[in-house]
Amino acid sequence: MPTAKTLTALSNWNTALVQTLNAHRQLLVVSGSAHYCKDVVDQLTQQYRDQETLLLGTFLYPGNNSLNIAAYRHVLGAEYSLAIVDTFDAFRPNAVLAVAGTVTQGGLMVICCPDFNQWPVYREASTGHYLSYGEQLQFSQLRAAILMQFGDTSNVAILRENYAPELPELNSAQPPVAPPSPFKSEEQQRLFNLITGGQPIGSALLTADRGRGKSTLLGIIAGHYMATQAQSVIITSRYAESVNQVFTGVLLTCPQVTQIDRHQVSFNELTCRWLPLDHPLLTNITDSTLLLIDEAASIPVPQLTALCNQAKHLLLSTTVRGYEGSGRGFITRFIPWLKQHRPDIHHYELQTPIRWYEGDPLERFWYRALCMDTTVLANGEVEPEETLCSSTICYEALDKGQFDSSTNRQLLPLLMQAHYQTTADELVRLYDSPANNTLLAIRDNEVIGVLNYQQEGGALLRDVANDIACGARRVNGHLSAQGLSMLLASSAMATATYWRINRIAVLPRFRRKGIATTLINRLLQQAKTAGVDALTTSYGATPSLTAFWNTNDFVPAKPGLKRDASSGEYSLLMFLPLSQLMLDVQALITQRFSQELLLHPAPESFGCQAPFSPFAVNESIRACTLTILEQVINGSRSLQHARGSVAWLLETQSEAITDNESKAVLEDFVANSNKLNTLTERYRLSGKRETERFISSHIGRVLTR
Known part of the structure; x- marks a missing residue:
């Protein structure tokens, strides 16, 4: 006490x-x-x-x-x-x-x-x-x-506790000269004039660190156009609570509004209301309506681009400094899309804080403490060709015990620049996960390349390997071990050892100079020495990325079935076999990949062809496929993780299937595996779960007979 x-x-x-x-x-x-x-x-x-x-x-x-x-x-x-x-x-x-x-x-x-x-x-x-x-x-x-x-x-x-208090002297700031009402900074006023300009609404994107008044400015502009241009306003965001400052701004320039409820105000038969991202009205926005999107970086990029295609008049605001959902995805993927498809949208940045004063010690402390003070790195062009002698680049492991070293402080900024999913939370994994390790490429005390990898599988999964293999259990982490175990319905795949490359990044001006490949090769040699069964990687698939990993001898293993919320891309698990165990199952993994790719909703997105026919017949693929289908029948495996196996069964065992009704149902499933609702309606079922049970029962009838 x-x-x-x-x-x-x-x-x-x-x-x-x-x-x-x-x-x-x-x-x-x-x-x-x-x-x-x-x-x-x-x-x-x-x-x-x-x-x-x-x-x-x-x-x-x-x-x-x-x-x-x-x-x-x-x-x-x-x-x-x-x-x-x-x-x-x-x-x-x-x-x-x-x-x-x-x-x-x-x-x-x-x-x-x-x-x-x-x-x-x-x-x-x-x-x-x-x-x-x-x-x-x-x-x-x-x-x-x-x-x-x-x-x-x-x-x-x-x-x-049990120590004398350390309470420092308090400091005052020199406040800036206050601009005219309703603005809190000269910067707010300047951008308001640029965007409105006395003309009908233009479209704009406002980005800033926290506390710069971007959401309030969004509302100030919206209120101005409600009052002067007779335009209704729709606001959307991932979280309703995040738009409170937008409504505050609306009141500053349109104080005559009437509060209808906490998410809606009205003025002269015009409305300004917040709608959730999945509201049907967002798919039919009129040309006379202004759409505001607040904290846009927290919205999945595919959803964001769809909204931008819907609205003629559009204002977006967001924070992008590392912790707002997919902040880097917004910078590296959405903004280039915006420049190409919506050139009418001008991008403005706010620098002046209005929630606190310039030189704020709290912001400065956390930005430095969490390596955020250097995260705004230029995506510069590749420098003119230069000779990078191998002797000038040092490759070494990250020293987790030297967090505050100059080398370590460059790590997170480089990863955030390169990877759309990297936020400040990555620091916990980088420094505190015992199975997480990092290789660095350093030139003249500058970190120019990073490879982060995660150890997976092995003895840690021994007690749950059988449940993972049949689909009855999913544990935290161990992406490669669980993915390959499910793919082959094999507990041995769960207890094999993997080093999964989690992140790889090179500074823009040093790209295409072999640094990433050198990092991979150094990891490969370490993995062989350590007796690791396979190297793996999983990423949002694009043809160019797949080509890069193919060049480094990785082969595709398992395509993801769901688009990533941030990038809109499907994941692809690739692997490089090292041990005899993995070499022995490499052909089977490739056959199963071909099966899964056959019915994938977007097979072209992976940038690779199925290496084998999805209908290859041999004893290993037969035994694997029948085990997978039996797991579906007994309810341990989801039907979505057996779609290719159903197609294989119909194609290779067609003459042996005597139950014509079940055969027709399964053929219907294969033809409509990416739109199960079609089967739900056709067979008058109550929903997705009953539809899957219905199909599984017909798989059971076929295998039984």
Whole structure:
């Protein structure tokens, strides 16, 4: 329990923060037992009882006053004077960055954590999102690095149980000259004038870091056009809560609106309303309607492009600094699409913070602590041809214990530049997952290439291998082991050992110079020495990527059936066999790939032809296929993971099938495997589940007879 002296010191310091004119935001770290942290939080929430507060994490306060740590995206767009992150629950970099962006000028962000000596080895309440099945975290290098930065940063306040409080002197900012109402920065006013210009609405994209007023500006523009151009407005976003600031902006330029409900206002028979992304009205937007898309980077790219094709008048805003859904996918995939298909949409960036002041120590601390201060890297062209002697490039393994080194601080920015799914949360996997390792290519102290790989399979899956093989069990991680085990209905594939290449990236100006291939070859040699059964990789398939992996001797193994939410691409698992075990099943894997590709909804997207006929007949493919179909009949395997096997059965055993009714049903299934609803209607079934049971029963009838 904190001493009375500690609580008094905290109360006085916090009172001074609240009363200091133009005070910068502050970070307070509270470290100790759960009881100690709760007592401190209780005092803080009492002091802020009349202001907006947030408690993210449910370990310290499991009741209704706290928000689940995984729900951090729901606070985007909100503003808090006091925001508390409970890391007893979990330390999630994405969540920390999101919460830091909600704290208003002069506000306080609090990190509650176990005692500094215990935090790196502490088992989090909701741990495991980054650990594969069977892995155990022994020591968190990331949390240890964050602790070092807490202690090394002079303006971080620390309350540590059984230690004297460390409460730094409070600093004030020099506020900028206020622009005319309703704008909060000259930049907001300038962009408003550029976009509106006294003419009918133009289309625009606004990007910025958190707290720059982009959502409010979106609303200011929308309110202006409601009032002056008689245009209705539709707002959409992934989360309803994120658009509160948009409605605030609407009220600034159209104060006459009437509130209908929390998601809709009206003015002179015009409406401004929020609609969820799957609302049918979004597929029929009139030319006189302005569509606003807020936090666009959190929306899957295919859905986003569809919306942009629907709306003639369009305003988008988003944050892209690493933690908003598919932020890099938005930059690397959506913006190029936008330039090509919607050249009328002008891209503007906001730099000036309005939720806090320039030089804000809270933003600066977290951007540095989580390697976000250098993530905005130029996608430059490849430099003129130069000779890269092998001696000038050093290849070495990532030293997880040197998080704050210059080399390590370049790792996340390079990965974020190259991979649309990389966010700050990747730091947890890079530094804390025992099975995750990284190779670096370094030239003149600059990281120019990265290969990250994950160890999978082996003894960790021995107790669940049979369940994985038949489709009855799916565990966390082990993508390759589980994918190949399911593909062949083989428990031996689950317990084989794999090194899966999870990320590979090269700086733009060094691409096409053999660096990625060299990294792969170095990993290959290490894998052979370690006795690994196979190298694998899985990625959003494009013909060019598939060609790259083919060039490096990887062959296709398993096509994904669902499009990735961020990229709109299908995944493709490829492998490079190393051991005799994998060489012995390579032909069978290739045959099964040919089966699965046969009925895939977009086989051309993988950029590869089926190496063998999907209807090859031999004892191994026969035994594998019949095992898969038996698993479907007994209910352990989903029908969608047996579609190619059904086609094989019909093609190769046609003359032996005497049940004509069942044969006709299965032929119907093969012809409509990508639109099961057709079969649901044709056979008057109640839904997808009953349709699959219906088809499975006919598979059973065929095999029985």
